[in-house]
Amino acid sequence: MEPGSPSTTGGGGGGGGGAGAGVNGKYGAMSPGSSIQGYTGLAGNGRRPRLLLMGQRRSGKSSISSVVFHKMSPTETLFLESTTRIQKDPIHSFMDFQVWDFPGQLNFLDPTFDFDHIFGELGALIWVIDAQDEYLDPLSRLHATIIAIQRSYPAINIEVFIHKVDGLSDEYKLDTQRDIMQRTQDELSDNGLDNVQVSYHLTSIYDHSIFEAFSKVIQKLIPQLETLENLLNVLCSNSGIEKAFLFDVMSKIYIATDSSPVDVQSYEICSDYIDVIVDVSEIYGYDRKQPAEITDAAHPVVPGAEDEEEQTAEASSIIRLQNGMVLYLREINKYLALICLMRKEGIEKKGLVDFNVQVFQNALQRVFEVGR
Numbered sequence: 138m139e140p141g142s143p144s145t146t147g148g149g150g151g152g153g154g155g156a157g158a159g160v161n162g163k164y165g166a167m168s169p170g171s172s173i174q175g176y177t178g179l180a181g182n183g184r185r186p187r188l189l190l191m192g193q194r195r196s197g198k199s200s201i202s203s204v205v206f207h208k209m210s211p212t213e214t215l216f217l218e219s220t221t222r223i224q225k226d227p228i229h230s231f232m233d234f235q236v237w238d239f240p241g242q243l244n245f246l247d248p249t250f251d252f253d254h255i256f257g258e259l260g261a262l263i264w265v266i267d268a269q270d271e272y273l274d275p276l277s278r279l280h281a282t283i284i285a286i287q288r289s290y291p292a293i294n295i296e297v298f299i300h301k302v303d304g305l306s307d308e309y310k311l312d313t314q315r316d317i318m319q320r321t322q323d324e325l326s327d328n329g330l331d332n333v334q335v336s337y338h339l340t341s342i343y344d345h346s347i348f349e350a351f352s353k354v355i356q357k358l359i360p361q362l363e364t365l366e367n368l369l370n371v372l373c374s375n376s377g378i379e380k381a382f383l384f385d386v387m388s389k390i391y392i393a394t395d396s397s398p399v400d401v402q403s404y405e406i407c408s409d410y411i412d413v414i415v416d417v418s419e420i421y422g423y424d425r426k427q428p429a430e431i432t433d434a435a436h437p438v439v440p441g442a443e444d445e446e447e448q449t450a451e452a453s454s455i456i457r458l459q460n461g462m463v464l465y466l467r468e469i470n471k472y473l474a475l476i477c478l479m480r481k482e483g484i485e486k487k488g489l490v491d492f493n494v495q496v497f498q499n500a501l502q503r504v505f506e507v508g509r
């Protein structure tokens with residue numbers, strides 16, 4: 138959370154220390170050293186991955202970028218004007234990357250375009266197809282693009298967003314996806330490209346699907362992903378947590394989760410929880426210094442100001458749900474928050490959960506430090 142997040146520590150009815158049935162003896166404190174096992178090393182080349190948003194005119198590229206990265210409400214996208222030149226949007230978050238939004242009418246396969254300038258940085262090509270519109274033409278442009286870039290830039294992840302599926306029945310959505318996949322596979326095979334990995338996502342800006350799709354796209358670009366998953370697995374198994382997500386708060390993209398399957402409802406409730414926290418922060422938050430600022434000689438703690446502990450304490454919050462589950466949120470750093478879903482018995486040992494989360498947080502910091 139940004140400085141200004143609420144000091145909701147212990148809020149929402151958490152911290153109950155009732156009879157500890159259910160978790161006794163089952164979970165244990167994590168040892169600080171054990172949690173960074175499985176660390177696999179980093180690319181650490183200091184480059185900013187680039188996400189290229191391409192597709193036909195009015196397919197929804199600018200809307201996607203505005204909703205996910207600029208918190209625009211989906212209905213406001215109705216008033217977006219057509220993009221006339223490449224929009225380069227640097228995103229500063231837990232990982233710096235760039236989003237390039239291409240005008241739909243631009244023919245970047247034209248030899249006058251500097252291919253290397255567009256595709257040279259490692260990243261992802263996100264091809265947006267309007268599923269409510271005629272898609273055969275856009276699909277052949279996608280095929281031509283993959284064929285043109287594959288040999289020179291095989292490391293680019295190709296992600297197809299079958300977009301605007303909010304207006305379609307479940308059956309029609311799946312039929313459309315199947316058709317697009319089949320046509321793409323056939324076309325690539327005919328061109329001798331049998332092994333190209335293309336991922337498909339059904340998306341809409343009117344629900345969580347666009348955030349989930351972006352989460353998957355971004356995760357592929359995080360060299361530490363495997364380590365983060367291992368850390369979350371250790372945290373879950375030691376703390377009675379059923380599902381844990383590490384979220385980038387501002388974009389609501391989850392950058393890692395434990396290896397149990399993601400069910401849409403858990404993801405949605407965690408994502409909604411972030412909205413609640415961000416809204417509360419905006420109203421009741423106060424300016425908190427970052428730890429680096431506090432120890433910085435240029436910014437000494439002013440006598441009489443809130444004490445150092447309060448200044449640096451991470452925001453946290455607990456919400457008990459009607460179905461007996463508990464949502465536990467803890468700020469990890471300026472950008473990231475951990476959100477866990479657990480049974481109410483799990484939170485009866487809140488001290489243990491807090492301790493394990495602290496160990497997880499320290500390990501995470503070390504992982505990112507090595508990355509830098």
Ligand SMILES: Nc1nc2c(ncn2[C@@H]2O[C@H](COP(=O)(O)OP(=O)(O)OP(=O)(O)O)[C@@H](O)[C@H]2O)c(=O)[nH]1
Pocket residue numbers: 192193194195196197198199200201211213214215216217218219220221239240241242300301302303304340341342343
């Ligand atoms: N129903 C529905 N409409 C959407 C969705 N995403 C975008 N739109 C609408 O699609 C229209 C075009 O969106 P834009 O984001 O301007 O499309 P674009 O691809 O950037 O268009 P160009 O800039 O011309 O290339 C807008 O009216 C959006 O409100 C979606 O998920 N569902």
